[in-house]
Amino acid sequence: xxxxxxxxxxxxxxxxxxxxxxxxxxxxxxxxxxGGVDTPHSSLxxxxxxxxxxxxxxxxxxxxxxxxxxxxxxxxxxxxxxxAGALALSAAREAAFAGGAVVVxxxxxxxxxxxxxxxxxxxxxxxxxxLIVRPTSDADEIWALDQxxxxxxxAAWLWWGGGLEGRDFRRLQLATEQSGSLGLLVRxxxxxxxxxxxxxxxxxxxxxAAHTAGANDEPRQTVQRLRVRLLRVxxxxxxxxVDLEIDDATYTIAAAKRGDLAASLxxxxxxxxxxxx
Amino acid sequence: MAIWLPRWPIQRLLRDEPELxxxxxxxxxxxxGGRRVCAVSQRAAQRGVHIDMPVxxxxxxxxxxxxxxxxxxxxxxRAMLEQxxxxxxxxxxxxxxxxxxxKGARETAASGPQGLLLDVTGLPSLFxxxxxxxxxxxxxxxxxxWYVRVALADTAGTAWAMAHYxxxxxxxxxxxxxxxxxxxxxxxxxxxxIVPAGQSLAALAPLPVAALRLSxxxxxxxxxxxxxxxxxxxxxxxxxxxxxxxxxxxxxxxxALGSREEATPAEHAAEPLMxxxxxxxxxxxxxxxxxxxxxxxxxxxxxxxxxxxxALRLECSLELEAGEPLLISLSTYRPVADARHxxxxxxxxxxxxxxxxxxxxxxxxxxxxxPLERRQQTLFDATTTHSGGPGGEFTGQTTQRAVATLIDxxxxxxxxxxxxxxxxxxxxxxxxxxxxxxxxGQRPLRTTARHRSSRQPQxxxxxxxxxRPLWLVPRPLRVPVVATVxxxxxxxxxxxxxxxxxxxxHVVARCWGPERIETGWWRGAAVRRDYYRVExxxxxxxxxxxCLRQQAWFLHGMFE
Numbered sequence: 133x134x135x136x137x138x139x140x141x142x143x144x145x146x147x148x149x150x151x152x153x154x155x156x157x158x159x160x161x162x163x164x165x166x167g168g169v170d171t172p173h174s175s176l177x178x179x180x181x182x183x184x185x186x187x188x189x190x191x192x193x194x195x196x197x198x199x200x201x202x203x204x205x206x207x208x209x210x211x212x213x214x215x216a217g218a219l220a221l222s223a224a225r226e227a228a229f230a231g232g233a234v235v236v237x238x239x240x241x242x243x244x245x246x247x248x249x250x251x252x253x254x255x256x257x258x259x260x261x262x263l264i265v266r267p268t269s270d271a272d273e274i275w276a277l278d279q280x281x282x283x284x285x286x287a288a289w290l291w292w293g294g295g296l297e298g299r300d301f302r303r304l305q306l307a308t309e310q311s312g313s314l315g316l317l318v319r320x321x322x323x324x325x326x327x328x329x330x331x332x333x334x335x336x337x338x339x340x341a342a343h344t345a346g347a348n349d350e351p352r353q354t355v356q357r358l359r360v361r362l363l364r365v366x367x368x369x370x371x372x373x374v375d376l377e378i379d380d381a382t383y384t385i386a387a388a389k390r391g392d393l394a395a396s397l398x399x400x401x402x403x404x405x406x407x408x409x
Numbered sequence: 410m411a412i413w414l415p416r417w418p419i420q421r422l423l424r425d426e427p428e429l430x431x432x433x434x435x436x437x438x439x440x441x442g443g444r445r446v447c448a449v450s451q452r453a454a455q456r457g458v459h460i461d462m463p464v465x466x467x468x469x470x471x472x473x474x475x476x477x478x479x480x481x482x483x484x485x486x487r488a489m490l491e492q493x494x495x496x497x498x499x500x501x502x503x504x505x506x507x508x509x510x511x512k513g514a515r516e517t518a519a520s521g522p523q524g525l526l527l528d529v530t531g532l533p534s535l536f537x538x539x540x541x542x543x544x545x546x547x548x549x550x551x552x553x554x555w556y557v558r559v560a561l562a563d564t565a566g567t568a569w570a571m572a573h574y575x576x577x578x579x580x581x582x583x584x585x586x587x588x589x590x591x592x593x594x595x596x597x598x599x600x601x602x603i604v605p606a607g608q609s610l611a612a613l614a615p616l617p618v619a620a621l622r623l624s625x626x627x628x629x630x631x632x633x634x635x636x637x638x639x640x641x642x643x644x645x646x647x648x649x650x651x652x653x654x655x656x657x658x659x660x661x662x663x664x665a666l667g668s669r670e671e672a673t674p675a676e677h678a679a680e681p682l683m684x685x686x687x688x689x690x691x692x693x694x695x696x697x698x699x700x701x702x703x704x705x706x707x708x709x710x711x712x713x714x715x716x717x718x719x720a721l722r723l724e725c726s727l728e729l730e731a732g733e734p735l736l737i738s739l740s741t742y743r744p745v746a747d748a749r750h751x752x753x754x755x756x757x758x759x760x761x762x763x764x765x766x767x768x769x770x771x772x773x774x775x776x777x778x779x780p781l782e783r784r785q786q787t788l789f790d791a792t793t794t795h796s797g798g799p800g801g802e803f804t805g806q807t808t809q810r811a812v813a814t815l816i817d818x819x820x821x822x823x824x825x826x827x828x829x830x831x832x833x834x835x836x837x838x839x840x841x842x843x844x845x846x847x848x849x850g851q852r853p854l855r856t857t858a859r860h861r862s863s864r865q866p867q868x869x870x871x872x873x874x875x876x877r878p879l880w881l882v883p884r885p886l887r888v889p890v891v892a893t894v895x896x897x898x899x900x901x902x903x904x905x906x907x908x909x910x911x912x913x914x915h916v917v918a919r920c921w922g923p924e925r926i927e928t929g930w931w932r933g934a935a936v937r938r939d940y941y942r943v944e945x946x947x948x949x950x951x952x953x954x955x956c957l958r959q960q961a962w963f964l965h966g967m968f969e
Contacts, residue, residue, distance in 0.1 A: 204947075204948065204949070215969045216969060217879045217880075217968075217969035218879075218969050221879075231808055232808055232812075233808075233812045233815075245880035245881065245882055245966070245967060246880065246881055246882070246883055247879070247880065247881075248839070248842075248843070248877060248878060248879055248880060248881040248966065249831035249832075249833070249843040249845070250833055250839075250842045250843050250877050251877040251878060251879045252879070253833055253843075254876075254877060259830070259831055259832055259833065259843075260830075260832075262830065262831060263812075263816070263828065263829070263830060263848070264828075264829045264830070264831060264845060265819055265823070265827060265828055265829075266823070266826075266827045266828075266829065267823050267827060268823070268827070272822070272823055275822065276819060276822075276823060279815060279818055279819060280815065280819075283811050283812065283814070283815040284807065284808070284811040285807070285808040285809065285810070285811030285812035285815065286811075286812065286815070337948075338948030338949075339948070340918060340944075340946070340948060356944070356950065356968070356969075378969075
């Protein structure tokens with residue numbers, strides 16, 4: 133009777149997955165000026181979504197800068213809705229791939245919405261390296277953001293915030309530049325007209341589904357559609373847009389299929405009117 | 410002199426949590442992937458639970474309402490025993506923990522230290538004789554709430570044997586647990602065993618061979634040869650014993666009879682780390698006080714470095730002219746012996762601390778320390794490796810240090826509870842799906858703390874069954890749903906189409922679900938909810954649920 137071969141280590145599929153990640157990353161950043169092999173200290177970070185990378189002249193986010201998403205505000209509490217959160221988490225995941233901590237700064241006031249770590253874990257952020265900071269006052273919040281932005285060990289930090297004074301914003305930008313971390317801010321789109329020190333600004337608008345079905349008609353896919361429009365980028369064309377689909381079941385973000393574009397364009401105008409964005 | 414605290418892990422637990430007395434307490438430890446019982450209380454032993462039984466079997470033997478199953482906290486046991494050793498310094502300057510030899514191949518709670526050994530040469534006369542001395546010890550221990558068995562003899566070996574096995578009792582005697590429940594706070598006091606000088610052999614002869622602190626293997630072999638008591642073993646020629654058994658048997662016998670010295674390492678209470686400075690006249694000038702505590706921190710850091718330890722908690726106390734002393738307390742994420750870092754942290758707090766009165770004394774102390782981690786050189790910054798413990802999460806040496814400094818600074822100004830890390834618990838109920846804990850001020854190498862329930866967090870699932878929102882309302886918000894669609898084939902409420910939140914109506918454009926979460930019955934009220942992901946016409950996405958018990962709708966979260 134032959135004995136069974138010893139079971140293969142369960143860690144091998146994990147190694148294969150990591151190798152595939154590295155290859156994917158190398159392929160993506162190859163060909164960009166200054167890119168090439170993705171060393172841990174490379175300054176270019178992919179946004180996690182190829183469609184968004186194509187939109188950006190550098191092919192990704194640059195470490196040491198602030199990236200700002202402007203999205204429709206949340207109804208009950210801080211933060212903004214519309215899908216920007218998923219984009220921010222994907223970027224944070226990519227930035228922390230080679231090490232470093234991911235920090236979320238949130239103002240937790242009483243019954244307001246709180247950050248839910250399992251969702252972050254589902255989006256691929258390593259919870260063992262996630263730090264949640266909860267300041268309780270405005271002054272503490274600014275100070276905490278400053279400290280976090282200044283820290284060299286932080287790969288990416290996220291803040292779903294609101295208004296920011298000009299000099300505080302500038303200080304954050306300088307601190308981020310100095311430490312090389314990636315600052316990801318998600319702010320209400322009403323602040324679009326305010327001056328910002330973020331190198332990259334994008335506006336996120338939610339798109340309705342291609343078909344507005346009643347509850348009887350169960351939609352087969354669980355996708356959320358949104359449009360990302362570049363507001364300001366260093367050295368790139370303005371007003372470039374891309375439509376994305378976020379699949380909440382598989383936690384992936386991809387470019388929207390062309391077929392629904394016409395219907396979504398028609399609806400987005402009425403959507404913008406109603407939301408008053 | 411030997412002092413034995415029977416069922417030590419249980420005793421310690423019951424003293425900390427007196428409400429558990431009278432219940433069947435079972436402590437387990439993980440061993441080779443399974444969980445085995447390592448300590449039982451008297452009530453549990455009556456029900457048939459014994460050591461080395463699998464936990465599942467043990468829990469089935471005891472009723473649910475009277476059982477208490479928890480993980481064994483060896484570090485806490487040892488720490489408490491060390492504390493007791495320090496307290497016993499009033500009886501003798503040389504106190505040692507009773508470290509039993511390894512039983513077989515593994516260390517279990519049964520073989521961890523369960524008692525104390527005191528060297529009382531020449532001391533009993535100070536207390537009025539051996540008998541009075543021993544009785545006083547028993548009295549003092551029982552006043553503190555401990556049940557002990559004390560024996561006084563020429564050698565440590567004899568004393569240990571008499572304490573554990575002497576007096577015709579078996580090793581597992583009655584415990585304090587049941588007495589307390591019946592009679593209130595009066596503890597039984599055992600009569601101490603005193604072996605007169607030179608009569609060790611006579612006293613040891615009737616005791617079983619296990620009293621010599623032999624390994625299980627040796628005891629079994631002796632039993633197979635028909636040698637049950639120490640007297641029988643002592644009668645045999647030494648050459649015969651030496652050839653058949655390893656040196657342990659002879660060594661223990663010699664130690665017990667006094668022909669060989671036994672070394673017992675005495676415990677010394679660690680010197681508390683404290684530095685204080687007294688001013689000739691009370692002063693409220695901040696620069697003077699700042700200079701004073703900076704100097705004190707320098708002194709403490711020198712001592713810390715000498716000991717190879719780092720501070721995990723620092724306390725600075727200012728005694729004021731009138732009123733309560735001012736206390737500033739800091740905790741750090743990793744042990745720190747760097748004076749500049751500690752001064753930085755204290756300065757952050759100091760700057761925001763108003764001082765209305767003059768202080769005449771300032772004292773800085775380090776109540777909690779941990780060994781300093783040696784810096785390891787890593788050639789490569791490892792990518793996404795999980796290594797256990799708080800130090801291994803952030804990879805790369807400079808990264809780790811930078812993040813540790815960040816955590817310290819944030820915790821110092823915002824408070825410990827404001828800097829958290831999260832972990833998944835694998836619980837289906839969203840409120841409990843993740844737990845946050847503060848990162849600073851904890852001993853990094855501690856064993857797991859006691860668990861209140863016997864349920865351990867399961868292996869966290871990589872992805873929850875359904876989509877989870879990024880934002881959760883801490884307490885689900887009741888939301889009146891204005892209209893729902895009734896699904897035709899079932900005569901119950903269907904999916905929502907319109908609801909009102911904070912005064913605004915939202916019309917549902919799309920809806921996914923239901924996802925039924927029905928669990929948590931062991932926590933009290935069970936959770937039975939049907940969750941729906943709802944997208945409104947304005948593009949906002951909510952996570953609503955209908956509570957099946959109350960038949961009401963609630964808002965639990967928002968997506969992105």
